[in-house]
Amino acid sequence: MNRYPLWKNVLILLVVAAGFYYAAPNLYAPDPALQIAGASSSQQIDERILGRAEAALTSSDIGFFGEVLQDQGKTALIRLTDREQQLRAQAVLARALGDGFIVALNLAPTTPDWLVQGGAAPMKLGLDLSGGVHFKLEVDIAAATERKLAQYESGIKKRLREERIRGRVSIDGGQVAMQFREEADREAARREVVDLYPELFLDRVDAGDDWLLYAQVTEQTMAEVVDYAVAQNLTTIRNRVNELGVSEPLVQRQGRNRIVVELPGIQDTAEAKRILGKVANLEFRLVAEANAPISERQRFEYRSPDRGGMTEWLERDVIITGESVANAQAGFDQNGQPNVMISLDGEGGMMMSRATRANVKRRMGVLFIERKYRTRYEADETGEERPVRIPYDEKLLLTAPVIQSALGAQFQITGLDNPAEASELALMLRAGALAAPITFVEERTVGPSLGAENIQLGMKSVQVGLALVVLFMVAYYRVFGVAAVVALSANLVLLVGIMSLLGATLTLPGIAGIVLTVGMAVDANVLIFARIREEINQGAPPQTAINNGFDRALVTILDANITTLIVAIILYAIGTGPIKGFAVTLSVGIVTSMFSAIMGTRALVNAVYGGRRVRALSIGGLGRPAGGLTETAK
Amino acid sequence: MNVIPFMRWRWVAVGFSAAAMLAAIVSLSINQLNWGLDFTGGTLVEVAYSDTADLGGIRSTLDREGYDGAIVVSFGTDRDVLVRLPDGYSDQQGAIMVDKLRSATDMDIELRRIEFVGPQVGDELRDDGGIAMLTALGLVMLYVAFRFQIKFALGAVIALAHDVIFTLGFFSLTGLEFDLTVLAALLAVVGYSLNDTIVVSDRIRENLRKVRRASPAEVIDISLTETLGRTLVTSLTTLLVLVALAVFGGEMIFGFAIALLVGVTVGTYSSIYVSATTLLQLDVSKDDVMVPEKEGADQEGLLP
Numbered sequence: 001m002n003r004y005p006l007w008k009n010v011l012i013l014l015v016v017a018a019g020f021y022y023a024a025p026n027l028y029a030p031d032p033a034l035q036i037a038g039a040s041s042s043q044q045i046d047e048r049i050l051g052r053a054e055a056a057l058t059s060s061d062i063g064f065f066g067e068v069l070q071d072q073g074k075t076a077l078i079r080l081t082d083r084e085q086q087l088r089a090q091a092v093l094a095r096a097l098g099d100g101f102i103v104a105l106n107l108a109p110t111t112p113d114w115l116v117q118g119g120a121a122p123m124k125l126g127l128d129l130s131g132g133v134h135f136k137l138e139v140d141i142a143a144a145t146e147r148k149l150a151q152y153e154s155g156i157k158k159r160l161r162e163e164r165i166r167g168r169v170s171i172d173g174g175q176v177a178m179q180f181r182e183e184a185d186r187e188a189a190r191r192e193v194v195d196l197y198p199e200l201f202l203d204r205v206d207a208g209d210d211w212l213l214y215a216q217v218t219e220q221t222m223a224e225v226v227d228y229a230v231a232q233n234l235t236t237i238r239n240r241v242n243e244l245g246v247s248e249p250l251v252q253r254q255g256r257n258r259i260v261v262e263l264p265g266i267q268d269t270a271e272a273k274r275i276l277g278k279v280a281n282l283e284f285r286l287v288a289e290a291n292a293p294i295s296e297r298q299r300f301e302y303r304s305p306d307r308g309g310m311t312e313w314l315e316r317d318v319i320i321t322g323e324s325v326a327n328a329q330a331g332f333d334q335n336g337q338p339n340v341m342i343s344l345d346g347e348g349g350m351m352m353s354r355a356t357r358a359n360v361k362r363r364m365g366v367l368f369i370e371r372k373y374r375t376r377y378e379a380d381e382t383g384e385e386r387p388v389r390i391p392y393d394e395k396l397l398l399t400a401p402v403i404q405s406a407l408g409a410q411f412q413i414t415g416l417d418n419p420a421e422a423s424e425l426a427l428m429l430r431a432g433a434l435a436a437p438i439t440f441v442e443e444r445t446v447g448p449s450l451g452a453e454n455i456q457l458g459m460k461s462v463q464v465g466l467a468l469v470v471l472f473m474v475a476y477y478r479v480f481g482v483a484a485v486v487a488l489s490a491n492l493v494l495l496v497g498i499m500s501l502l503g504a505t506l507t508l509p510g511i512a513g514i515v516l517t518v519g520m521a522v523d524a525n526v527l528i529f530a531r532i533r534e535e536i537n538q539g540a541p542p543q544t545a546i547n548n549g550f551d552r553a554l555v556t557i558l559d560a561n562i563t564t565l566i567v568a569i570i571l572y573a574i575g576t577g578p579i580k581g582f583a584v585t586l587s588v589g590i591v592t593s594m595f596s597a598i599m600g601t602r603a604l605v606n607a608v609y610g611g612r613r614v615r616a617l618s619i620g621g622l623g624r625p626a627g628g629l630t631e632t633a634k
Numbered sequence: 635m636n637v638i639p640f641m642r643w644r645w646v647a648v649g650f651s652a653a654a655m656l657a658a659i660v661s662l663s664i665n666q667l668n669w670g671l672d673f674t675g676g677t678l679v680e681v682a683y684s685d686t687a688d689l690g691g692i693r694s695t696l697d698r699e700g701y702d703g704a705i706v707v708s709f710g711t712d713r714d715v716l717v718r719l720p721d722g723y724s725d726q727q728g729a730i731m732v733d734k735l736r737s738a739t740d741m742d743i744e745l746r747r748i749e750f751v752g753p754q755v756g757d758e759l760r761d762d763g764g765i766a767m768l769t770a771l772g773l774v775m776l777y778v779a780f781r782f783q784i785k786f787a788l789g790a791v792i793a794l795a796h797d798v799i800f801t802l803g804f805f806s807l808t809g810l811e812f813d814l815t816v817l818a819a820l821l822a823v824v825g826y827s828l829n830d831t832i833v834v835s836d837r838i839r840e841n842l843r844k845v846r847r848a849s850p851a852e853v854i855d856i857s858l859t860e861t862l863g864r865t866l867v868t869s870l871t872t873l874l875v876l877v878a879l880a881v882f883g884g885e886m887i888f889g890f891a892i893a894l895l896v897g898v899t900v901g902t903y904s905s906i907y908v909s910a911t912t913l914l915q916l917d918v919s920k921d922d923v924m925v926p927e928k929e930g931a932d933q934e935g936l937l938p
Contacts, residue, residue, distance in 0.1 A: 441755050442755050443725055443728075443749065450747055457883055461875075461881075464882055466875075469874055472870065509818060515883075516875065518875050519874065520871075526871075527833065530861075530864040533863075559836060560828075560829040563777055566773050567822070567824050570773070571766070574762050579815070582815075583818075
């Protein structure tokens with residue numbers, strides 16, 4: 001009795017072994033490292049550049065090793081021997097390599113090959129442990145919807161004018177209002193609007209002499225507008241985050257209109273915010289005629305690396321800027337050729353039509369403008385060299401198509417080589433257009449020393465908590481206590497292993513969750529042991545007592561844990577950041593603790609007592625060896 | 635085994651719980667909670683001075699620079715200083731203030747953390763937290779009603795509400811800061827207390843079916859006595875680790891640990907007295923927990 005079949009023991013051993021395997025990478029402390037990437041995506045990192053970096057580090061007396069090229073030469077990684085020198089090394093490399101490169105602080109994992117091959121990786125540390133910045137941005141929905149409404153208004157105005165329908169168009173409290181003198185006009189207008197914007201909901205109202213028509217934007221359309229504005233901001237912010245030189249940044253949409261940005265290792269929040277909040281812009285200018293005086297024209301390079309080095313002369317006069325661009329969408333024209341549809345707002349449309357009417361068959365260039373920084377090194381009063389960042393606007397040419405006819409508020413750029421080029425161009429146009437404004441609604445910065453301290457404090461509480469529980473369990477439950485403690489340790493290993501496997505992020509509340517799990521995980525064992533003691537007190541022989549104890553406690557354990565799991569899942573659903581971490585730890589902990597307490601402890605107890613004659617069980621009992629028929633005081 | 639007559643003293647417990655609930659609710663309506671930054675919005679800056687920080691000096695520096703409503707306290711050690719600005723300062727002000735503090739002293743100042751929470755986020759969190767708490771209670775009640783019986787569900791939910799109000803009252807009375815981690819702890823308390831209550835309810839159900847010729851009060855006493863050892867041991871191990879967390883975990887999770895310490899303690903009490911007393915008042919009996927099949931079998935036996 002009370003013997004586990006071999007397969008069950010093997011299964012438990014396998015699960016625990018897998019737990020150890022996946023938890024093991026957390027034992028290897030990562031190396032401080034620097035990651036080098038090109039400032040533009042086309043920049044390749046080669047041996048020559050790596051050599052320059054190595055020379056710079058050597059001459060500054062900074063120890064390094066394990067330098068490699070990664071991602072097909074897009075990045076390079078240099079490991080440092082001393083963490084204290086990481087910041088200095090970053091400054092040295094930034095100086096030596098110049099503005100064309102981004103040098104990011106990094107922690108390179110030192111997971112051995114035999115672990116990497118099985119897909120094992122260490123847990124990521126949350127910002128409260130690693131130090132860094134957490135931003136929460138909010139996209140201004142009101143502004144996005146207003147823009148959309150303005151776009152509808154100008155579109156309708158234009159169409160009515162074209163169709164020679166007389167009426168007044170205005171924006172009135174979240175809808176476009178049209179006022180006509182005759183019913184026939186209104187009916188004609190209604191047909192045009194339905195044709196132009198089928199997504200609008202139309203409503204006819206008669207007020208005295210006026211025939212009114214209201215065009216309402218449906219909830220669904222508004223939701224799409226918001227979605228679009230957020231998605232656009234998300235793309236733009238991702239691009240900008242890459243400029244910051246952060247390894248493993250996180251840019252994530254949260255809820256309806258929020259974006260979370262997490263930048264580990266960043267301390268200079270002002271700089272980060274400036275780059276995230278900056279607005280790229282566009283300028284539409286005519287391509288200068290060959291005989292134009294030099295004072296009226298400027299030369300610009302193409303942005304695309306495919307046309308590397310090619311330039312165009314543009315006029316100095318700006319037709320419109322990105323602020324007038326409402327939307328840009330990649331698609332296909334009537335001939336199935338890739339194109340980009342551009343919509344301007346009312347004023348922009350007027351400017352565009354005025355500028356293009358007289359210039360058909362000339363070309364128009366679209367400039368993409370980005371604020372960039374050049375770093376210069378200046379000696380301060382103490383003679384120490386400090387980097388000084390000088391802002392400048394980088395203006396690069398996106399495209400310069402021929403104007404085929406007078407343009408209005410809506411026009412398309414055709415003649416693109418392929419759909420990829422079209423979507424790239426649309427993306428850049430949208431990034432340059434003033435997307436719905438974003439505001440910072442939350443910001444958390446954790447200094448690196450606080451992060452390190454939090455890890456240390458967290459680890460200490462885990463150790464002390466575990467030690468206290470181990471002492472208590474062994475003193476109170478003797479041999480069974482030892483079995484519970486072994487199972488508890490296996491539970492911890494499994495918990496860490498599963499969290500690593502899930503790619504969960506370890507946060508301070510997460511560590512608190514682990515500590516709490518340690519305290520609560522013994523509950524299942526306590527329940528089982530209490531039942532076994534009861535059985536013995538009622539005169540059951542030891543083997544029967546063990547068997548019944550485990551069986552009877554099972555239902556209780558399941559009920560208790562499932563309800564707790566419900567709470568943990570709710571916590572995950574509503575929580576953000578660190579709280580989510582806590583919820584994940586708690587949920588995983590509940591599952592692993594059930595496994596280890598029910599199966600693990602049983603296997604151990606079976607191994608000790610199973611399959612032989614046992615006179616008494618060493619399960620404590622307030623100082624008296626329990627077993628036999630002595631009534632145990634409770 | 636000697637049965638401890640828990641239920642004989644239940645009116646003492648009811649009196650204690652009623653008094654505690656009253657005190658908690660009165661305090662919550664008068665003092666309210668010392669809402670943390672997560673809920674109020676505002677800016678919080680923690681800096682470490684290289685030597686003992688002069689709080690008075692910092693206060694006058696901030697006064698001079700026009701930071702109205704800035705609260706300056708030391709945090710953990712006498713070198714660590716926490717400055718909290720009320721809602722209304724821009725998201726840039728935290729970093730600017732650190733620069734101003736730096737230039738006002740010869741000591742080195744290390745930035746430990748800056749937190750800025752906009753007003754919209756705070757309100758949302760408070761609402762979401764409340765909703766989460768109610769959802770948790772509702773779902774738990776459903777599960778318990780499904781697995782046990784509606785009387786047990788009521789007992790469990792009253793016990794949970796008791797624990798949550800008690801812990802909230804504790805935070806209100808002591809003026810400890812109520813931040814997001816404390817909210818998480820409160821939900822964990824719900825989970826823990828529930829765990830306890832379920833174990834006790836499970837035993838009551840079992841004994842109602844098993845023990846014959848005993849009044850419901852006696853059955854509850856027997857069940858509570860039988861589970862007492864387990865209840866105390868589990869609470870003790872949990873409290874042990876929580877004490878470790880409160881003592882060694884550092885300032886950032888102190889509130890979390892305290893909330894759980896209070897919650898687990900009162901949760902242990904409530905699983906003995908609150909849920910069981912509720913069950914008794916609801917006239918729980920054998921009929922509430924009979925397995926349906928058995929009832930069918932009984933009826934069959936009545937046939938001629």
